[in-house]
Amino acid sequence: MMKGLTNWRLFALMTALLVFLSGCGREEISTLIPAGKVAQDQFNLLILSTIVMTFIILVVSVIYVLAIVKFRRSKLGDDMIPEQVEGSAKLEFIWTAVPIVLLLILAVPTVYSTFDLADVTAMDSVNEEGEQNNLTVNVTAKLYWWEFEYPEQEVVTAQELVVPTDERVYFNLISADIKHSFWIPSVGGKLDVNPENVNKFYLEFDKESSELEDGVFYGKCAELCGPSHALMDFKVKSVDREEFDQWIAAMQEEPEPAADALAQEGEETFANSCIGCHAVSGSGSAGAVGPNLATFGDRNRVAGFMEHNEENLKKWIQDPQEYKPGNLMPDGETNNGGEPFSEQELDALAAYLMSLSVEE
């Protein structure tokens, strides 16, 4: 038995070591590396509760270890009949009262923070010119992709949310089909995206995403929503206010026609096969059938999760079901009126889509 115990200690030690070595996960997605006020508040609660809980675990462990070491039958002899103690009112009082006090320590910041994080009263406040004081983004979750509408700016994009840093950004969340959940782990906790009501909350982005290794924060769907729930990712670009204003302005402009020949060819194919569902202009409002592609060339991923290159894009256009089962995009053959896209057409489409950009 003692040998078993030592093994167990060794395992515990190894586990602890591993956790320490691999750090806290990736900056783009870990809740342990908060990159905004909301995530920071939540991280602080995590630390506070961990301290309190460690204290409790320590108390229990000390009594526990002493008890199982001191009162082993092998030590006390086989015939020993212990005193049959009934209990102790004093002790019962202590282990009722002390936990209540500890819980109060946790309860106060919990209640404060619950109300603080749900405070969206400033969402609709306007300045003297009737412009909103804060940026609002309407998020619509659809089967395995995300649509982001900036209602005041009359701009719409998809899959890659662009937000200004160091200010409060308010979100209206609604689902177009079934329940999803909107989660950017390193920036703040999740909020469900229900089909029947608009959920509102705010986030703050303290860090520019260009400082991150991958250049974007990772966003996730956190509520099981069907086969491709695991692939319903989105990305977040946080930029300073000036850059954000430029981005908005660029989005509001009509897209320029494709420049080189291959891309022009792709534009034609696109107009025949894809434009029914996908817009390529960033100016507009929510409610499209497929993701808006105005920023496609600027994006970090194809379909939210595949590496951003023409190869993957072509594979995706040909057979979306293969890569994201259950999504609603028809395959290449259907889009092309019954016959598969030729290699040439795919190259052209890819070149065209990659040329869609609003960033310099």
Next chain:
Amino acid sequence: MSSLAQKKGFGAFIWDYLTTVDHKKIAILYLISGGFFFLVGGLEAMMIRIQLMKAGNDFLSAGLYNEIITMHGTTMIFLAAMPLLLAFMNAVMPLQIGARDVAFPFLNSLGFWLFFFGGIFLNLSWFMGGAPDAGWTNYASLALASEGHGIDFYSLGLTISGFGTLIAGINFLVTIINMRAPGMTYMRMPLFTWTTFVASALILLAFPPLTIGLFFMVFDRLFDANFFVVEMGGNTIIWEHLFWIFGHPEVYILILPAFGIFSEIFAIFSRKRLFGYTALVFATILIGFYGFMVWAHHMFTVGLGPTANAVFALATMIIAVPTGIKIFNWLLTIWGGSISFTVPMIYAVAFIPSFVAGGVTGVMQAMAPLDYQLHDSYFIVAHFHYVIVGGVVLGILAGTHLYWPKMFGTMLSEKLGMITFWFFFIGFHLTFFIQHFLGLMGMPRRVYTFGADQGWDLFNMISSVGALFMAIGVLVLLVNVVLTQVKNVRVGNDPWGDGRTLEWAIPSPPPFYNFAQTPLVRGLDTYWIEKMEGNKEGMVYAEPLGDVHMPNGSIIPLIMSFGMFVAAFGALYFLDDTKPWALAVLIIGLGITFGSMLVRSLKDDLGFHITKEELIEDAKRGGNTDGLK
């Protein structure tokens, strides 16, 4: 009724179990079928961990993965953990209160067969077009969108097995209220009986909301009702409320009996009365009561608003207090005792740190704003496996070793038991401890795959290795069971030597009438009191030896449940245009059920009497006849 024990053929043996109304045999049926479903659920768990072993694995497809996680959760909760606990309740509780059977032996059998056919029906979905795939929580918008019949298997199967559980709960409540032996006051009841009592009350109050939710779901999917259809003015959040009004108490339905088993173990193997028995009883009742006040903590991120979230956060935190009381009382029970580290005790000792770890993360999640981060991430997966595996499953494994001699008259090998324990315990922590960090590192739950670039590879690998350890532990347990039954070394009344309650005062396994004479209970731990006073018989009696009235066995419960099983197929295919026979099947199935109810109602079955002479005869032969006629 002829002589008590005779040689019998295999057919008679099977028939005996199919018709039995004896609580001890029903316990064995629960143990075997619960054990079977535990292995099925475990197999599903292994497939999940193989799929998540490395980034971008393609062992399982996306849709199949969702079916497997759904069936893993549903099977483990409804078809493994609950029946296994019901097995111990059935086997032990009537003995602990000095009763000859439960209050309604016929219903006891009906409850088992309903559960059994519900479970079989649910699992047949694998072979009949696909299993349910909306998670064990079956959230309405996804469930309604799910194609095929998987979700219908879920709602119909759980409706049937839910009836069974509800019947079992009512039966235990009535039994404990009415059938305690003279002197067995409420505050002298063993703690396992107390937890059975409170858990049964929770079953009575918690299963109706689930049944309502499932009915709505069945009507929405099969008969085009619109309870959850948003476009038609329905509301999916109602499902979440109904599910969790059931779902949270369900957690306590599982953990309280496990607490009961551990309470017995701590007292027995420390040779010491439970410290703070009264406090433990009231903590049990309080946990049961608060269990109904906290369901919305599963819904912090739904958008209920800060007031609801704050209220439910505080209510949830309060539950930590009675749970803490229990932990400290158990610690003080072993403190000053004489601890013998048998297999049951080693599980109980391992339970304390495991469950405390699960408990503290529970309090962390009660803090609503922090839960916005933890909810639906791997942190919560780690948390509920810490309480359910670290609490309930360790309790079931401990109970299996503790009560095996009482149920089967043989002792599981302590040596193999220790091997199982170490594999399972190490594997358990290896699998789930690391998942806390996966959650904090941003990994959502219920994802069938993950990208290599998110920093989750190593921890997932470790977790999968841990699962393998647990599987080895379970396999060793199976070997242990087989070897023990093959060797068939019989044991006496009190095989652990330190039994304290009535069940250890009678033979192992007990005769089918349990007590030839109803015992008189003189205090808490009544057998211990008699032992300490040198009473060789282990009990004093409340009545002279006389004829004993016993119920007859019956095949009707099985037929009645089978009717429901048939009817469920009719309901399942009701809307399919290609299956016009569905309506006929529905009617035939219900006909079988109602017909057998009619037979049961019209045919008088007054049971039989064992005469005094037969009891004396039986006592001479050791008094552990299994009561075959």
